[in-house]
Amino acid sequence: MNLRVGIAVFVAGLLMHTSIHFAIASSPMAVWIMTYNVENLFDTVKDPVKKDADFLPLSLKADPKIQAECRAMQKSEWRQRCLTLDYSEAVLAEKIKRLGEVILSLQGHKGPDVIILQEVENLGVLKQLADQGLPHSDYRAILLEGSDYRGIDVAILTRLQPLGDAHLEKIPFEEKAMKREKLANDFREVLVQDLALPGGDVLTVMGVHLPAPFHDASLRQQALAFLKKLRDQRGSNRYTLVAGDFNITRDENHDLGVLNQAEKDGWVVAHRLGCYQCKGTSYYPPKKQWSFLDMVWLSERMSPQSKETGWKLIPDATRVVDNGSKHQRNKQKTPEPFSVHYSKIKGVSDHFPLLVGLTRK
Numbered sequence: 001m002n003l004r005v006g007i008a009v010f011v012a013g014l015l016m017h018t019s020i021h022f023a024i025a026s027s028p029m030a031v032w033i034m035t036y037n038v039e040n041l042f043d044t045v046k047d048p049v050k051k052d053a054d055f056l057p058l059s060l061k062a063d064p065k066i067q068a069e070c071r072a073m074q075k076s077e078w079r080q081r082c083l084t085l086d087y088s089e090a091v092l093a094e095k096i097k098r099l100g101e102v103i104l105s106l107q108g109h110k111g112p113d114v115i116i117l118q119e120v121e122n123l124g125v126l127k128q129l130a131d132q133g134l135p136h137s138d139y140r141a142i143l144l145e146g147s148d149y150r151g152i153d154v155a156i157l158t159r160l161q162p163l164g165d166a167h168l169e170k171i172p173f174e175e176k177a178m179k180r181e182k183l184a185n186d187f188r189e190v191l192v193q194d195l196a197l198p199g200g201d202v203l204t205v206m207g208v209h210l211p212a213p214f215h216d217a218s219l220r221q222q223a224l225a226f227l228k229k230l231r232d233q234r235g236s237n238r239y240t241l242v243a244g245d246f247n248i249t250r251d252e253n254h255d256l257g258v259l260n261q262a263e264k265d266g267w268v269v270a271h272r273l274g275c276y277q278c279k280g281t282s283y284y285p286p287k288k289q290w291s292f293l294d295m296v297w298l299s300e301r302m303s304p305q306s307k308e309t310g311w312k313l314i315p316d317a318t319r320v321v322d323n324g325s326k327h328q329r330n331k332q333k334t335p336e337p338f339s340v341h342y343s344k345i346k347g348v349s350d351h352f353p354l355l356v357g358l359t360r361k
Contacts, residue, residue, distance in 0.1 A: 029198055029360040030314075031160070032112040034321070035243040035294050036353035037209075038099055039338055040152070041117075043125040044089055050151030052121065054082035057089070091340055092125075093132070098327050098338075098348045100133025105324035111137050112355060113159045114195065116243040118188075118209040120155040130157055142166050142193055149185035154207040154244060156193055163194040163202060169230060171223050181215045190227070197239070197311060199360060204234060208244035217252055224258070228265050231299060239311055240299040242267075245351070250280070250291040268303045270296040270356045274318035281320055281352045283334035296356045310360060317357035328352070 042055035070082030280290030336347035
């Protein structure tokens with residue numbers, strides 16, 4: 001095959017893929033779902049219960065009680081940020097604007113149909129994101145206050161109709177592990193919400209933000225066992241989707257075979273069926289290592305290989321969203337965390353979002 005023929009074949013294949021993808025995307029029987037850790041989406045008001053002193057305007061940080069909260073933080077960089085960061089209304093507005101740019105870069109500038117978010121302080125700031133960063137997108141905002149001591153919660157924005165009320169499922173971590181890892185106030189519950197798919201089917205969405213990688217892997221293993229239990233309780237004929245920040249690093253997956261076991265347990269791991277060229281959603285500079293901390297897992301009946309009629313994952317539509325905003329990545333093309341230094345604002349989030357598509361076959 002000569003060069004011209006090779007290029008023609010490549011372009012034809014690309015156009016065919018694009019046209020198929022467009023046909024699916026514009027179909028009324030397609031649904032797009034994204035998970036996104038938005039990195040410390042706080043409002044600018046002091047919560048009387050939570051430890052949110054670092055994300056406040058400097059005008060409030062003159063309060064001795066707030067300064068004491070800052071100085072009580074374990075790491076020096078956290079203390080420094082807490083004492084010096086001017087997290088003003090203008091900074092929050094820019095954070096929301098940049099998140100909106102990323103989200104609205106998808107699906108004809110409408111954004112995905114469902115977004116599972118992590119690190120959102122409360123329902124008020126979630127509604128700010130929906131109203132100011134995602135205007136005319138018709139999202140319903142869902143968030144229930146959880147147990148995390150900082151107040152970072154799991155949330156959902158959805159254009160699909162919610163069915164019934166959302167609720168939180170507390171992960172039953174072993175008490176000894178909780179004490180050993182000092183996890184008593186440093187974990188997030190599972191946010192569960194049923195949604196109406198086009199045509200009347202029901203999709204159960206479980207939003208997660210599992211314990212951070214510096215906590216022992218056994219905690220995440222316990223959480224995964226609990227998610228399987230929640231899925232199995234609903235029966236194999238249900239459409240179930242788990243999405244969020246699993247905090248499972250590349251090394252942990254390699255050493256413990258986490259995703260291999262997940263597939264044996266009847267989960268469809270979205271990025272393992274598509275997204276073959278994707279490096280990951282999070283980058284750890286000391287190890288120069290990418291990880292899929294952010295994932296979407298689906299019940300087995302949603303596998304493209306399943307012979308059962310119904311809603312399926314679109315494998316080649318799975319993608320890491322890494323170019324939705326000029327602020328989203330740095331020169332190394334890794335996630336640029338959101339930061340403020342001498343009034344100069346950088347980045348969007350220290351995670352890239354993951355997008356998946358579902359269609360009915």
